Amino acid sequence: MSDTIEVRSGEEVNLDVLHTFIDDHLTNIPKGELVIRQFGAGHSNLTYLLQMNDWEGVLRRPPMGPVAPKAHDMKREYTILKSLNQVFQAAPKPYFFSEDTGIVGAPFFIMERRKGIVLDSEFPSDVKYHAELGRKISQLMVDQLVALHEIDYRETDLVNLVKPEGFLERQVTGWITRYEKAKTSEINGIDEIKEYLVDHLPTSQQPTIIHYDYKLNNAMFSEDFSEMTGLFDWEMTTVGDPLADLGVAMSYWIQNNDPDFLKNGLGEPPVTVMDGFYTREEFIQSYAEKSGRDVSSINYYMAFAYFKLAAICQQIYYRYENGQTNDARFENFNVFVENLIHYAVEVSKKRDQA
Known part of the structure; x- marks a missing residue:
């Protein structure tokens, strides 16, 4: 049961522009082809899985179109994670934040990919529920x-x-x-x-x-x-x-x-x-x-x-x-x-x- 889907129509990002940006700002990861998929759950912010060779990261940005004032504040969420990651183990580590709307169309941040099981409407097929x-x-x-x-x-x-x-x-x-x-x-x-x-x-x-x-x-x-x-x-x-x-x-x-x-x-x-x-x-x-x-x-x-x-x-x-x-x-x-x-x-x- 995959937690990602092909990027939804209308929510695509420019692969080449983002790839160049990542190469410039995350210099300690292996170079290679950038593959992007989308996390399908959620009804608000858009969340993407980034893969480059063995490296994986997660990109978050606001939804498409106008948003309510003070809503979907990516810089604030990045700052919160940067602080809480130090004291609450379940909070993922953020890598960097960018206000440059020319990269993915809105302010965004990239954080670490955590691995595990996310539950929604069903359990993975290999889990015997009781x-x-x-x-x-x-x-x-x-x-x-x-x-x-x-x-x-x-x-x-x-x-x-x-x-x-x-x-x-x-x-x-x-x-x-x-x-x-x-x-x-x-x-x-x-x-x-x-x-x-x-x-x-x-x-x-x-x-x-x-x-x-x-x-x-x-x-x-x-x-x-x-x-x-x-x-x-x-x-x-x-x-x-x-x-x-x-x-x-x-x-x-x-x-x-x-x-x-x-x-x-x-x-x-x-x-x-x-x-x-x-x-x-x-x-x-x-x-x-x-x-x-x-x-x-x-x-x-x-x-x-x-x-x-x-x-x-x-x-x-x-x-x-x-x-x-x-x-x-x-x-x-x-x-x-x-x-x-x-x-x-x-x-x-x-x-x-x-």
Whole structure:
């Protein structure tokens, strides 16, 4: 099961220009023919596999077309990885960043290629799945999130990039604004969820480094699933309320009894629907036990996470609707956005049960 595909139409890069650039900037790798493939997963930034003889690297750049202000900041992600690679083993090492848009059409960076197994909707054919393996992977996901939240951000370069004070309030108002700017239709429940998020802000916990896009198919595992060998997509990483990170992680953590739109909204159902994987409740309780944090307000963070995901998908759909991308995967994202808004409202009404 390959994790790469032929480069999608409309997302090609100039092979000769990039080859020359790499020869000039990565002088310690073997010279040879440059081969480029694309990582097919993901709906936002474009990620390419670069191969030259025995050397492999990974190139990341923003999506095609106009992007939202401050979104897809490649320099920021490069800087985050450069710092975290020193203190968090799952963070890949970045090699260099370039603002020269003449190379691949946008700012980009190149980082090391990590090897391992990435799980999405199925296991590799040579892996014999059993329920205990699902629990093992689930606990590893919990443990790595707890470990990330234990790092003292003040001892990393992130201290110069972030402003933890007022994080959650800025996030809520910011994502509401982003949603409104990308709105393509009126959706029932949108005013209700916006009002709830603004009026019920919980008291934030002590700020930590948060990945903020922590999900199974952003992680890579060793062949025996004993360790996480890579964690990717650090674009949204910042310092803030760790429960916001947990909420986002749980918005992507699908379980078997979820509504069909959640299970199928971003493609085939993920492997977390299989017997043995933690339910969201089990994941949250394990996180609480391992971290010692109070998770009683998690329903707020979950409601916000579903709204945030709706806003992200709405931005993607806005680009599709306005002809800024022709990726057919986005054609029905408007329906997914509507369902996410309705579900966020539903989750928000569970607040008294938290």
